[in-house]
Amino acid sequence: MLPYEKIAKILRVDKDTIRLLEEKLGALTGKKEAMAKIVEENEAAIRNRLDFLGLGRKINAKQVYDALLSKIEADDTELFKVLGSPSATSSSDWQRVLEIAQNIAGQSEGFFLKKEKAIEFLINQPPQKILQVLNYKNVEEMLVKEDVFEIFSALRFVEGGDWLNEKFFKQYDGLKPSDFEKRKIKVLALPERWAAIAQNFVRHKYHNISHLKELGVIYTIPLSLEISGETLRNFSLILHYFNEIKFYSDLFEKFANDVDGFAQNLISLLRGDIIDKRLSQISSEKTQWLIVQRYLAKDDENDWRLFEPHINPEALHWERAEKILVKVGQSLNNLSADLAFWQNLNWVGDYFQTEAGIDVLVSFNLVDMAMSLVKEKELIKYLYHHQEALWNKIFCEYFGEEKMEELMKENIIKGWFEI
Numbered sequence: 001m002l003p004y005e006k007i008a009k010i011l012r013v014d015k016d017t018i019r020l021l022e023e024k025l026g027a028l029t030g031k032k033e034a035m036a037k038i039v040e041e042n043e044a045a046i047r048n049r050l051d052f053l054g055l056g057r058k059i060n061a062k063q064v065y066d067a068l069l070s071k072i073e074a075d076d077t078e079l080f081k082v083l084g085s086p087s088a089t090s091s092s093d094w095q096r097v098l099e100i101a102q103n104i105a106g107q108s109e110g111f112f113l114k115k116e117k118a119i120e121f122l123i124n125q126p127p128q129k130i131l132q133v134l135n136y137k138n139v140e141e142m143l144v145k146e147d148v149f150e151i152f153s154a155l156r157f158v159e160g161g162d163w164l165n166e167k168f169f170k171q172y173d174g175l176k177p178s179d180f181e182k183r184k185i186k187v188l189a190l191p192e193r194w195a196a197i198a199q200n201f202v203r204h205k206y207h208n209i210s211h212l213k214e215l216g217v218i219y220t221i222p223l224s225l226e227i228s229g230e231t232l233r234n235f236s237l238i239l240h241y242f243n244e245i246k247f248y249s250d251l252f253e254k255f256a257n258d259v260d261g262f263a264q265n266l267i268s269l270l271r272g273d274i275i276d277k278r279l280s281q282i283s284s285e286k287t288q289w290l291i292v293q294r295y296l297a298k299d300d301e302n303d304w305r306l307f308e309p310h311i312n313p314e315a316l317h318w319e320r321a322e323k324i325l326v327k328v329g330q331s332l333n334n335l336s337a338d339l340a341f342w343q344n345l346n347w348v349g350d351y352f353q354t355e356a357g358i359d360v361l362v363s364f365n366l367v368d369m370a371m372s373l374v375k376e377k378e379l380i381k382y383l384y385h386h387q388e389a390l391w392n393k394i395f396c397e398y399f400g401e402e403k404m405e406e407l408m409k410e411n412i413i414k415g416w417f418e419i
Contacts, residue, residue, distance in 0.1 A: 003035040007394070010349060010361060011387055013307045021309055024287050025398045028419070034397040038390075045348045049364060052341060061352035061360045068362075068369050075338050076232040082332040083231065088208065088224035094189035098220060098238060101187070104328050105242040108185050110249030111256070112216035117179045118148050125168045127151070129158050133197060149188055152212060153219040157198045172214075172270070175263045177256035185245055187238075188219040195223045209234055211241040213248045213270060233370040235328070239321035247313060251409060268413055269293075274305065275415035286418045289395065291408055297384035306387070313408050315389040316401070318367055319346050325366075342366040346389035365389060 001009075004022050008015040018035070026032040047057055053067045080086070083100065086093035126139045130151060136142040142151070155164060190198075198208070198221045208221040218241045224230070248269055255265040272294045279288050290310035296303040322342055329339035348364040363369065363386035371385075395404050399419070411417040 003039040006039050007035055007390070009351070011307075011390060017307070017309070021287055021394070024285060027285070028287075029398050031398055035394075038393060038397055042348050042350065045345060046350055046364065049341065049345070049348075059352070061354050061362055064352050064362050065372075068364065069373055071341065072229045072232060072366070072369050072373055075341070076229045078338055079235060079328075079332075080231040083235070086231070088230060088234075089192070089195065089222050091189045091191050091222045094220040094222055095187070097235065098187035098189055098218065100332075101235060101238045101242070101328075102185070104331060105239055105324055108242060108246050109182055110185055110216045110246060111180050111182055111253040112249065113175075113214045114179055114181050115148055117175075118152055118215065119143060121168065121171050122148070122151060124171060127155055127159050127163075127168075129160075130154055133158065147188075149186060149215065149217050149219075150190060152215055153188060153190060153210070153217060154194060154197075156210060157194075157221070169267075169270075172267050173263055175266060177259060177262050180252060180256065183216065185216045185218065185242060188217055190219055190221050192222050194221055198223060209237050209241070211245060213245055214252070214266070216245055216249060218242065218245070227373065229370050229373040233367075233373075236318075236321055236325055236366060236370070239324045239328075240317050242324075243317040243320045244314075247317060247405075247409075251412065254409065265413055273413075273415065278304070278308075279416060288416060288418050289407075290416045291412050291414075292388075293412060295384055295388065297387070301384070309391070309394075311392050311395050311404055311408060312388040313412075315346065315385065315392045316405065316408070318385060319389065319392070322346060322366055347386060347393040349383070349386045349390075363387075 004018040005015050008018040011018070022035045026034065050057060050059070050064070050067075053071065055063065055067055083097055084093075086097050088094075122139045122143070131138070131142060134142060134146065155168065159168070208223045208225065209218070210221075211218045218238060220234075220238075251269055252266060255262050258265065274292050274294060274296075275290055279290075281288065287309060290305055290308055292305055292310045292312050293314065295312075295314055296306055322345075326340045326343050329337070345364040345366065349362055351359040352362050354360055361383055363383045365386035367385040368383055392404065407417050407419070
């Protein structure tokens, strides 16, 4: 099997899509062997990790899958210990974990919505369910005693999507760059009182951590999902959010130069807009790339955009989170050798045979494996983080990560670019 055919099989795309990409990008950059290099690196990484786990290359899919899940569980146990055995139902434990993550990720500053503007939004559109739950007559009374960042975080899981989209977020139409300011990313462990209220929200999302890009807040809900691998998955997600918030903050600041278009650009970013119509091929020499700022396969694994050349900011944030995770290991009781196992595996995966002799794709991606652990009882296996990371890897092999991020930021509103 030729390298482009192998990559096409892993990505589930027509092999001609990858062949043409290889031809055009090879001609453009002079890197004729890039696809072969990716395939070789992929194989080397798989052999290296299977050797580390004491397994040979000639094993079946279930053995690989089980070994990776066991590795996640072992690393999770160690991370849990070095973080001081935090309780997922304790707000103070969560705050400590958030601050550890913040210190390791770096005290990142960003361009975020001013607190005064957030208060104004709450006064203009009072969150009735929150007022009722907390037993306040009005927003003014509530904000004398309550933290605005906490209330904003709770909007997501208390008020519901219909009210947020139809009422509250409509206010964002009038936002101006002057409504934003430079400040540090805030980490916030919500108090225990929110746990019961948030249960349905957490059950749906499979994690008890979320973020507010426009406010620069990462928050946790003190609830345990009681699922194996919870600490590693949650800690990685926190690190991911630091990267994601910084990425979008850079864009908010960039768009501040266009005062008239600022609000619409901001709203587009917060919605995660992506192109919804196929591109017509303009140049026979150039390649067209979509910018897909969501994990489309979560909702539809056959979405047509997944089969077009594309890059994904989410996969970039995860790549960086996993690099920080190794730093966590170095600073916390020398866990680095264990956690380094997962570094640079974002895009790695291959087909292994089942016991019945059927080829199935196994992802070596930390997030895919962690999410597979969440859904293990339902036998649902995750692959999409790995496949999106592989598209990024292809682009970076030709142009580098810096160029990829630059083109993402330049073209994210348009949703595509040509190179």
